[in-house]
Amino acid sequence: MHKENYFQAINPSTNQLLGGEFKIANINEIDNAVKKATAAFDIYRKKSTHSIADFLDCVADEILSLGDALLERCHLETALPLARLQGERGRTINQLKLFASVVREGSWIDARIDTAIPDRSPIPKPDIRHMLIPLGPVAVFGASNFPLAFSVAGGDTASVLAAGCTVVVKGHPAHPGTSEMVASAFYKAIEKCDMPEGTFQLVQGNTNAVGEHLVKHSGIKAVGFTGSFGGGKALFDLANARPEPIPVFAEMGSTNPVFILPGALEGKTEDIAAGLAGSITLGVGQFCTNPGLSFVQKSEYTNQFYETLSEKINAISTGSMLTGGIKKMYDQGIQNTLTKEGVEDLAIGKSSTEPNSVAARIFRTTIENFSKSPELAEENFGPSSIFVDTQTKGQILEAANNLEGHITATVFGTDADLMNYKGLFDILEKKVGRIVVNGYPTGVEVCHSMVHGGPYPATTASQSTSVGTNAIKRFARPICYQNYSDILLPAALKNDNPLSIWRLLNGELSKNKN
Amino acid sequence: MHKENYFQAINPSTNQLLGGEFKIANINEIDNAVKKATAAFDIYRKKSTHSIADFLDCVADEILSLGDALLERCHLETALPLARLQGERGRTINQLKLFASVVREGSWIDARIDTAIPDRSPIPKPDIRHMLIPLGPVAVFGASNFPLAFSVAGGDTASVLAAGCTVVVKGHPAHPGTSEMVASAFYKAIEKCDMPEGTFQLVQGNTNAVGEHLVKHSGIKAVGFTGSFGGGKALFDLANARPEPIPVFAEMGSTNPVFILPGALEGKTEDIAAGLAGSITLGVGQFCTNPGLSFVQKSEYTNQFYETLSEKINAISTGSMLTGGIKKMYDQGIQNTLTKEGVEDLAIGKSSTEPNSVAARIFRTTIENFSKSPELAEENFGPSSIFVDTQTKGQILEAANNLEGHITATVFGTDADLMNYKGLFDILEKKVGRIVVNGYPTGVEVCHSMVHGGPYPATTASQSTSVGTNAIKRFARPICYQNYSDILLPAALKNDNPLSIWRLLNGELSKNKN
Incomplete structure (x- = not known):
């Protein structure tokens, strides 16, 4: 029995309470x-x-x-x-x-x-x-x-x-x-x-x-x-x-749409299937950048891709989700997907016997059926992903145009594909914070150039x-100081640039003293 | 008689309709x-x-x-x-x-x-x-x-x-x-x-x-x-x-508070009175940066300052306000100020006979009376300003602490004053977008360093x-491109830096090619 106004952690692998009681701040x-x-x-x-x-x-x-x-x-x-x-x-x-x-x-x-x-x-x-x-x-x-x-x-x-x-x-x-x-x-x-x-x-x-x-x-x-x-x-x-x-x-969060252009799979079916299966199931699919939705442009390699991808998913074991609540939502999302018209249950991965363990799931449908069920475009947090078959460039561009804001979008294609689908990139720029070419959205690099964000509803900012x-x-805002003497100025703005930082001095970037 | 769904401009100097009819967009x-x-x-x-x-x-x-x-x-x-x-x-x-x-x-x-x-x-x-x-x-x-x-x-x-x-x-x-x-x-x-x-x-x-x-x-x-x-x-x-x-x-908008520190007026009573009178009445006081509220730290020059300032205001003619509605609000603001306890009607400027012409008005009160009537701190858009007498540094700092967000704050003082009131600057930094020393807030310079903004309610951003x-x-947002080939990249990010712009290349600012 725990103390009033305290709570305990739960081990999601066992559903058992863990030691330690934590005060609920009033x-x-x-x-x-x-x-x-x-x-x-x-x-x-x-x-x-x-x-x-x-x-x-x-x-x-x-x-x-x-x-x-x-x-x-x-x-x-x-x-x-x-x-x-x-x-x-x-x-x-x-x-x-x-x-x-x-x-x-x-x-x-x-x-x-x-x-x-x-x-x-x-x-x-x-x-x-x-x-x-x-x-x-x-x-x-x-x-x-x-x-x-x-x-x-x-x-x-x-x-x-x-x-x-x-x-x-x-x-x-x-x-x-x-x-x-x-x-x-x-x-x-x-x-x-x-x-x-x-x-x-x-x-x-x-x-x-x-x-x-x-x-x-x-x-x-x-x-x-x-x-x-x-x-x-x-x-x-x-x-x-x-x-x-x-x-x-x-x-x-975000569904992180993926576009597989017509030439992408030639000679790379195995690589892309393995990479996507890994990206979908990484961390039991509990990544903000998890690829939950892919548009696959028809090619002679499409069926082989789905076969290989299904084999990969079938072979992957995923463990417990982070909480019982998250698992419940995931299961509900899977059930919702299965009720939609024309959705094929492509593959199910392995799960353990742990109470909150879930299996990876992938689904396949056509662009026509996808368009009929807008809920299919919504994120289901966890290792599930839906693949949508498209036949024409127009369908790909329309699908991109219909997207809400996402954190990432990913495009697979040959150099020729990428040039041929320049219009797709123009659309995706308006929809996401990061565009990945021939790579995977999971694995967010912490660097100067990273953008982990994107238009609403991916973020509020x-x-x-x-x-x-x-x-x-x-967490900062601009301020300006007018007619300050040097002694009154903060170090960053003093005449002799004591911090040796880059400054825009009368419109020119430099580390000069003023 | 004008056309339906059209409107006409009004000349605020005459209250007459001007020629030209403008469609009200539906x-x-x-x-x-x-x-x-x-x-x-x-x-x-x-x-x-x-x-x-x-x-x-x-x-x-x-x-x-x-x-x-x-x-x-x-x-x-x-x-x-x-x-x-x-x-x-x-x-x-x-x-x-x-x-x-x-x-x-x-x-x-x-x-x-x-x-x-x-x-x-x-x-x-x-x-x-x-x-x-x-x-x-x-x-x-x-x-x-x-x-x-x-x-x-x-x-x-x-x-x-x-x-x-x-x-x-x-x-x-x-x-x-x-x-x-x-x-x-x-x-x-x-x-x-x-x-x-x-x-x-x-x-x-x-x-x-x-x-x-x-x-x-x-x-x-x-x-x-x-x-x-x-x-x-x-x-x-x-x-x-x-x-x-x-x-x-x-x-x-903003009240643009001014602080006149104890040594500020010595030898400068005339200058500061003239400068403030000009700043208060510029453009019939219809500036976002109009100084509407000043805290005057008691000194032996205080009375002389008020006398000189009153003379200046009395001598200044202001014309019509921008609209009849703005004039009505201004008059109402003046009436509200006059109803407050302990507010002295210091000086009235000249106005013309034009229908929307108003006179400049300045008022004086003590910090005690100012504190009793929070409405006195609110902006009255137009050529009016209230001066608050303070006796102690503590009162100045408290007045600053009680400020809401403003676009500017202005401080007048000797070098010794400014160092002695360092704490005032620390407070003002949290309240405004621009701090002016021994100058006037009106006349916003359009340059690289300008901040015309400030904490809410001065702005929503x-x-x-x-x-x-x-x-x-x-009006811009960040995006990042991962694993793009050079041909796919926008000019700004291509390897050979065709735009010759400053770029943060692996953490170092340069105009180098990559």
Whole structure:
């Protein structure tokens, strides 16, 4: 029997409760957390870029210091294999270090200087200088599907802290023990690096009320979220209904459409079938970039492709999903798909006897039947995917035109195909944040060029990315200083460029002194 | 008697109808305009950067070609003096040319290239390239107070077209003839530069329905607005309630608080009084950056300052406001101020006998009385301003802390004052988009460093500016291309950098070829 206002984690492989009880934050505790984050913000935002970079590096080191105990607890809470979690920990740590390097280098703040022209006619030109400054305390929601890389110490938290904001993380209730361990790494780093106590805080809870209180709190100035459309949209609406609306950077998933052009399969049936089967089933299909919908342009290799793909899927074992709720939704999605007219049940993979284990499923239909059932275009989170046969280029272009916003789109084709379908790329540009050619959408590279985002309903903020170094800009806003003396200016904008950063000096990028 | 579904302009200096009848766009006409803008977008966005730059330059030339007839009509519709309108036309033209230069230079699109590492372990690194692309057709609302520089060919329209978006402008009903003339310049430039017909369109109307239909249309992908809080907030709410929410960049005015620190007035009473009187009354006080609220830290020069300021205000003549409605609101605001406890009616300027002419008004009160009447902190659009006497640094800091979001804040002080009040700057950074030291907030410089924006309720989009070259970024979003062959890449991202733009190549800014 557990304590009132506490909750426990559930092992999705066994449906058994796991040890450890976690306090469901009440409205007073949330209020206190935001007040601490607000007080800390005034101190943290004034820390030097090097102090903030060192702090992020220190958090990374402290997470590593948690050792295998972190991976083991995480495995129990998520059913994700230890090897995957080890890789995800590496990604989490590298991400923190990448943001540290961005902060240390310093040019991300978009320093701009327009010097005065006192004798300009008819009116003098004043000295004006521009940079980005942090927004304030940010609420970050941990995601279930990446319990390390998109959760407590994930890309949102890393970019929030890198931008100079403080953070209150709402841990995902599916892995509260993992969240608490990762939070402990932050608390140690805060102490070691002499950062204010409220720089990072974790609140937990298995009710929507916790997140709602947090987003409605006047002290919170932005929201980072990765999860379902329902969850993200609810936070977006709450944030816009506040007396002071705030930006919500919600990444809400996607079907990640794939287009297989006529020449793509020649000599590559085996490769593409294997690659897609892997991409569909990776992490039990619980990736934001999981390819859930493919349009296959008819060719002489189509049947061979489906045969090979079916063999691959039949042979793949997938384990437990992250939670019982997710499994239930997945099963329901499969049932819905099967009720649709003209949908062929192409292949079923292997599953284990674990209670929340599911099998991969692929389906096949024609573009005509697909068009009749718009629900077939909706994401079913998990290792299922639907393949739609098209006969003409016009059908491919129309299918692309009918897409909503997605995170990615993928196109397979020969060089000739790609040139012949230039119009497809023109359409996809308007629909997604990332286009992949002859590759797979899963495996999101954390780098300077990454865009993990896209038009609504993939996100609530198509003008941003939640992965890669540009994610930092979500949590900053521009300010300009007019007619400041050098002593009053922040280091980034002082005449002698003490931070040695790139600046737009009277319209020219340079690292020069002014 | 005018035709049904048409409206006429009113001369605010005479309250007489002006010649010319303007169609109130109905829902079908708006639908057609958005459909044309959508069709044009697919062509316009693929134009070369040089074609777009040439087009913007051509629009500027065509506006100039309208000659004095434009200024004369504008003067009749707005009661703004011809000299002011001539200056504003210059600003409008320079703004178009500045955006042309930004597009021609090309680096604004934030090109980023991370090259592949095929042999990276455990998984290969793909080639990923990033740039900004235009959002789609944009709805722009002309503002009443800058009938040229913030209206049909204003900063919003210029930055929308520079970003590669097409635009449907809702003309402000206070100057429909001016709007139509400026629109004709666009139509000529479209023809001369061989741009698609729907690149720019003007719709007119004197009802809210016109703007509402436009913002609700699924083809519109973003909104630019300058005007009242009520108008901007209504569009923001409409846009968020759409099936596909879209960003609204609404600049909704501000009180632009001023802080006069204890040493500021020594030897400068005359200068500052004259400067503030000018800034308060410029354009009949109808500037977004009009200083409506000042905190005056007690010094031995305080009384002399108020005396001098009163003399200046008493001597200044202001003319008609832009519309009868604006005049009525202004008068109401003055009456509200006078009903508040402890508000001294400091000075009244001169007005003409024209029906919508108003006099400048300044008021004085104590911080104690100011705190009792929160309405005193609200903007009263027009040439009125309230001065609040403070006694202590604590009162100044508290007043700053109590501010809502504003476009600007201004601080007057000696070097010693500025250092002594460092805490004031720390607070103001969180409240405004631009901080001016020993200067005046009116006269917004159009340059690379300008931020004309600020936290809500000054705008609905604190992460952007509506003036200056950075305004272009409001109408673009990032996309990335993974594993593209060089031939498939847009020019900005091709290996040999044919546009010679700055790019972030594996994390290093350069103009190098890859």
